[in-house]
Amino acid sequence: MHWADVVALNLSRRGNKHIVSTGITPSGEFHIGHLREILTGDMIARAASDSGLDVDFIFIVDDADPLRRVYPFLDEEYAKFIGHQIGDIPAPKADGKPDYQSYESTGWNYADHFLNPFLDALATIGVRPRIVKNLASYKSGKFTECAKIACDNSDKIKEIIERVSSRELPDNWFPWSPLNSNGSLEGVSVTGYEFPLVHYTDADGNTGSSDLTKGEGKLPWRIDWPAKWSWIGVTCEAFGKDHGASGGSYDTGKEISQLFGYDAPQPLVYEWISLKGKGAMSSSSGNTIGPMEALQLVPPEILRYLIAQSKPNKAIEFDAGMSLVNLADDYERNSLRDFDNELADENLSRRRRVQIEDAQVAIKLSAIGKTGKSNNSTVSFRHLALLAQTKSDDQLVWESLGFTNDSQPSDLLRDRLEKMRTWISSEHFPDEMKIVIIEHVPEDLLNELVEEEIQVLNKLTELLDQCEWSNESISNCIVESAKSLDKSPRLAYNVSYVCLMGSKKGPRLAPILTELPKSNIINQLRRCIEFIQ
Numbered sequence: 001m002h003w004a005d006v007v008a009l010n011l012s013r014r015g016n017k018h019i020v021s022t023g024i025t026p027s028g029e030f031h032i033g034h035l036r037e038i039l040t041g042d043m044i045a046r047a048a049s050d051s052g053l054d055v056d057f058i059f060i061v062d063d064a065d066p067l068r069r070v071y072p073f074l075d076e077e078y079a080k081f082i083g084h085q086i087g088d089i090p091a092p093k094a095d096g097k098p099d100y101q102s103y104e105s106t107g108w109n110y111a112d113h114f115l116n117p118f119l120d121a122l123a124t125i126g127v128r129p130r131i132v133k134n135l136a137s138y139k140s141g142k143f144t145e146c147a148k149i150a151c152d153n154s155d156k157i158k159e160i161i162e163r164v165s166s167r168e169l170p171d172n173w174f175p176w177s178p179l180n181s182n183g184s185l186e187g188v189s190v191t192g193y194e195f196p197l198v199h200y201t202d203a204d205g206n207t208g209s210s211d212l213t214k215g216e217g218k219l220p221w222r223i224d225w226p227a228k229w230s231w232i233g234v235t236c237e238a239f240g241k242d243h244g245a246s247g248g249s250y251d252t253g254k255e256i257s258q259l260f261g262y263d264a265p266q267p268l269v270y271e272w273i274s275l276k277g278k279g280a281m282s283s284s285s286g287n288t289i290g291p292m293e294a295l296q297l298v299p300p301e302i303l304r305y306l307i308a309q310s311k312p313n314k315a316i317e318f319d320a321g322m323s324l325v326n327l328a329d330d331y332e333r334n335s336l337r338d339f340d341n342e343l344a345d346e347n348l349s350r351r352r353r354v355q356i357e358d359a360q361v362a363i364k365l366s367a368i369g370k371t372g373k374s375n376n377s378t379v380s381f382r383h384l385a386l387l388a389q390t391k392s393d394d395q396l397v398w399e400s401l402g403f404t405n406d407s408q409p410s411d412l413l414r415d416r417l418e419k420m421r422t423w424i425s426s427e428h429f430p431d432e433m434k435i436v437i438i439e440h441v442p443e444d445l446l447n448e449l450v451e452e453e454i455q456v457l458n459k460l461t462e463l464l465d466q467c468e469w470s471n472e473s474i475s476n477c478i479v480e481s482a483k484s485l486d487k488s489p490r491l492a493y494n495v496s497y498v499c500l501m502g503s504k505k506g507p508r509l510a511p512i513l514t515e516l517p518k519s520n521i522i523n524q525l526r527r528c529i530e531f532i533q
Contacts, residue, residue: 001354002361003311004047007268011048011236014266018053020045021234021265022129023060026111027086028071030118032291032303032318033273035125039307040238040270042127043365048236059129060228063087063111064138064218066185083186085179085218087111087135111135121291125300126368132232134224138215144196146227146260147212147219150175151193153259160255161222165247174198178210178217185217222249226257229265236266238312244269270312275319289320289428297423298324299416305331305366309359320428328381331366334359379413382433383511388420389435390515400515435512439524441531442502449495454532456482457495461525469518475510499528 001009011018022041024034038059045057064085070078075096081089090103091113102108122128137143150157157175162168174190180202187203197209198217210216219227228234243249244267254264275289294303297320306327310316317323339360343353379401391397397417403409409417423429449457460481467473482492497506500513500521513521 002047002358002365004043004308004365005051005361007044007236007266008048008051008053010266011044012051012053014235016052016054018048018235019056019058019233020048021058021060021228021232021237022239023062023228023237025062025065025086026114026118027065027068028073029114030121030291032289032294032306034118035291035303036270036273036307036312036316037238037240038122038127038129039125039304040268040312041236042129043308044236044238044268046365047361057129058132058232058234060232061087061111061115061131061133063109063115064134064215064224067110081110083184085135085183085185087133088183117292121295124295125291125303134218134228135215137231138218141213141215142231143215143219143224143227144213146223146230147176148195149259150219150223150227150256151195151198151212154193156259157223157256161252164252164255165222175219175223176210176212176217177220178208181206181208222252223256225249226253226260226262226264229253229257230260230262234265236268238268238270241269241271268312271315273316273318275317289318294320297419297426297428298328299412299419300368301366302328302331304368305362308362308365320423320426321430322432324423324428325381325385325430325433331363332380334363335366337363339363379416384416384420385424385433386435386511387515388417388424390437390512432507435507436502437500437512437516437520437524438502439520440502441527442498443531445498445502445504446528446531449498449532452485452487453491453495455485456487456491457499457525457532458529459485460492460495461522461529464518464525465522469514471510471514474513478509499525 020041022038024030024037041057041059045055048055064087066083067078067081067086067089069082070076073096074092075098077097078089078092081098087109089110090098090100091108091110093099099108119131151174154175158169158173172189174193176190176193176198177185178188178190178198178200179185180188180200182202184202188200189202190198190200191207192199196212198212199207199209201207218224229237239250250264250267250269257264291303302324306316306318309330337359339356342348342356343360348356387397387400391400394414394417398409401409460478463477463481464474467477478492478496479489482489493509494504496509497503500509
């Protein structure tokens, strides 16, 4: 069974109605590492729904969390907002300065500034969860009952956290962080409690009271999390390995949740997505590739497939270069398979059957809609990359693919070509895929050719000038130009790369040359011969 189906099966044993939850703090730009959490939750919800369960999929926005520091993308003016809840401070402008005008006129805040583009990306990728905003939930009293239980049982919760996490809490620790009169959670010390008020002294020595029922503060994370499980009714949640580590916030949450009269949800711990050669993605450090950026390069199905085909406990190393090409190749290959026919083979080993079933469900979960049908354009990713580089005009691409005025390419294929051109012009396009046919004479490289290579070059030019301009014929001519002289075909490829690409190696030549005017290629080879002579 696919990992999402395994989770769905376990949920079915706990009942028919479920709430699958994910959540993120929008402290900076979202990246595709965040997609692992929300897509994992989306795929669990989809698998559970397909199995007949009543499922609600939610996305919790932790906008009650404070601004921790002035991140590199922020102006130093944000220093005065450190400790303030990100749903209650101005959004940054392009120069990193706070946008006071928008905040005062429309309420456009820091959290929404980073959240909304991510929600747009999610819609493109077929994910439309119910949004639950933490700050609004606190202010509307949704946390009041749990906050009261936590404050009434301060000693019990402190004992749970210290025992399970093996960390010592300060003597004055309290399970509620009050907001001071300036709206900051930082530097505030609790001095007393009588429901619904938590009394405090702030860093400047000022005293005040925080009302639990009005959300004038928040629960610390290790209590906030199980409190959300309780009042929302979460039955399943995917989260990163940091929260799932021994003694981590899930372990403490399980026990604290019992004080709220609620059983902890079924967990699914996932590994990180890292950038190849750069480590784990981080919004605050800028080590990211954003989901919108990635969606400008590849179809959304391929990003879904990135998550669907990997077990959650397997780390994913991602880059927008060859890794993306290989991922697309794998998606296209599997989306064209007849899985039902493969599974009908009674002689399949158990291991092979599991592999086929996993691939089948991964393709189904990669679909944008809930039909389970993949959107394969029938033109491979690699071939489209070749055409986009050798044909400057879209119409030439369509003609090469056999389309006519009576048979036009689909909107899907047009969109993929547009994404391909964006990818090719970006910094992410891999060198291995770049096609550069030169029109100058590579003098230094030609001076290195030995006599037998020059002989092959002359024969190659003669044969290509006479051959039918097709993939198979060009490939045969390259090989025959060397074999007819009792030379290794390797020499023919060497001189071809030198004369046509100005390098000593390159991608497969025949498919590239097929898409280029024959006269251009022959003229370039003859220019090289003239230089040598």
